[in-house]
Amino acid sequence: MLTLDALTIRQGDFSLTADWSVAPAERVAIIGPSGGGKSTLLMTIAGFIPLTSGRLLWQGRDLVGVPPGQRPVSMLFQDQNLFPHLTVAQNLGLGLSSDLRLTSVQVDQVESALRRVGLEGMGERKPSELSGGQQGRAALARALLRARPVLLLDEPFAALGPALKAEMLDLVAEVASETGAAVLMVTHDPADARRFADKTVLVADGVAQAPQPTAALFAEPPQALRDYLGTA
């Protein structure tokens, strides 16, 4: 269980609080107006932004002070998820060994991860030779290899068209259920939340509210969500 215990982040005038938890294998969308702190929340869980107060726990263990690479977390950023000078296979290999010294078993693992996301035979290519969707797949394949119990998505597919994005979200769901990972996904699109997430966190007015069942939330949206959606 990932627990945000009376967590507060303050940066100048900006502040955000959260006090809830996410169960293993749960899929949660994070939605809200831009500038509200969706990405900040994810960056804090990933270890790039320090908390001002409160605690961040994974299975009861405090994560404060744990470096990003050692947290039980994989993250897909908005962009720059792949090193452009390394091959796709090397980019995946970094998920298994951060100094890229791979055993033959690990090389096989990379190969099968590529196959799993539909990039078979593309390991020797550079990221620039892949389409946007394929780059997303490669980043997901690396998350698959790392097999961390929490997967954070900071709108990595925002630049893709609707059909491709839906396809990627399905793939994320498959990958997550294979590794049993909890997924927290930032999005600005209610359709993504409905399609993908059992629960949704609304981030507005300095508060990341506790996850609520997505369907119920959109059926009877609170004022802050109505403001965001632009419905009366």
Place this chain on the structure above:
Amino acid sequence: MADRAVALRIAALGVALLLAALTLGSAIIVAARATSWTLGPADGAALRFTLLQAALSAGLSALLAVPVARALMRRRFLGRGVLIRLMAAPFVLPVVVAVLGLLAVFGRAGPVNGALAALGLPALSIFGLHGVVLAHVFLNLPLAVRIILMGWQAIPAERLRLAQSLGFSDRAMFRHIELPMLRAVLPGAGAVIFLLCLTSFAVALTLGGGPKSSTLELAIFQALRFDFDLGRAALLAALQFALCAAVTVATARVASPFGFGAGLDRAVLPFAPRGWRAALDAVAIAAAALLLLAPLLAVVVRGVPGLLDLPSGVWPAALRSVLVALASAALAVAAALVLALALAAVPLGRFGRGIEMVAMLPLAASGLVMGVGLFLVIHPVARPESLALPVTVLVNATLSLPYLFRLLLPQARQVVADYGRLSASLGMGARARLRWVILPRLSRPLGYGAGLAAALSMGDLGVIALFAGDQGATLPLMVQRLMGAYRMEQAAGAALLLVSLSFGVFWLFDRIGDRNADA
């Protein structure tokens, strides 16, 4: 992650302290050894000559560069790209090679004086003030041209199109487009060249000399080497340091010595008047090309026969020069990388600004002042000759560091911004990041910077002249000694070897950097 950042900061602090010790520390040591604080008449003359030649060189280079840059900017002709690229060459051209080429063209028996004699005009002397200024213009005019071309480049294309659509006359073009740009870039170009000429040693050593045309830098050398008057050398070095520091501070806001860098090829041709202005442009381009190429060509023509008849000392000197160049390139690149990475990793606070300032210190430093400082430290404990090469490596690396630092910093910032979080989220340690992220991403500026540092060091004739004994000369010193002995053919041969090696290492490193950079 925290440990890594701390280790990097400590390393950067170490480099910064070493730099400060070499630049400021040496000045303090030197000043402490000055025996008297009154300037003799010769010292005053050296100070005046230094200022005069620097002012003339800077002014002429900047002014002459204006029509050349304008012509290059608005005309298209065969070899234009090559000529623009050649404009970067004098920066890495060994000064003594340039001098040798200029002597061949403008010297007593050269074609210029031949033509003057044929016309019944008095001969032009290349020694003294004339020669020093001529050499400095040869070395720095291209730099000024490149800086102005960058100014042209920075004018938004929309503004040029607007000027065209308004049907601007040539005069209006000059007033509203070119003049404001020149006002912005020309003072900086002039200030940089002034500063470079203040600390010029090799030119003064070969073309100046005598009480009437000696720079401070040369006077320091003579006081130490010939008179062995440590007190006077120290006084002059302190004076030189104060002068450089004062000029640097006074021009800090306008001077930007970084007139190299790619991308001087704008596709659009905004305005290209015909008639006499086209002829004038052609003259400007031809004159610049001739000034640039003739001396280089002369070195090649004279040097080829000399190559077959090189004195035996030349090859060991060449080996020493290559080793010095490689060592000082390695040292400068490592130090600049540490500083750039440390600075890229932190937001600009007091630490960052401090590092940035220290990294720029060597621009204001004089090689000879540093040399005298190190001489005073070493002299009591060891024979300076025995440490000539390590000292040269250290001083050369220090002098080229600001350029490398400037080259690396923006790209280091970019790498940290683009891939810092990704590397951290993958748990990559310091070594993995260096191997898999930083070196590949910075490969191009690292290669270019290493080439620059190696070539600058290869051609340097400064501190080595202060330290080297009869044995243990580097190749530039060898060329200078052969010139001094009027063995011109051998000097030209050695100079050709030197310039080939300089451009060779530059090209090689640049190539390595390019090859390892992709995506």
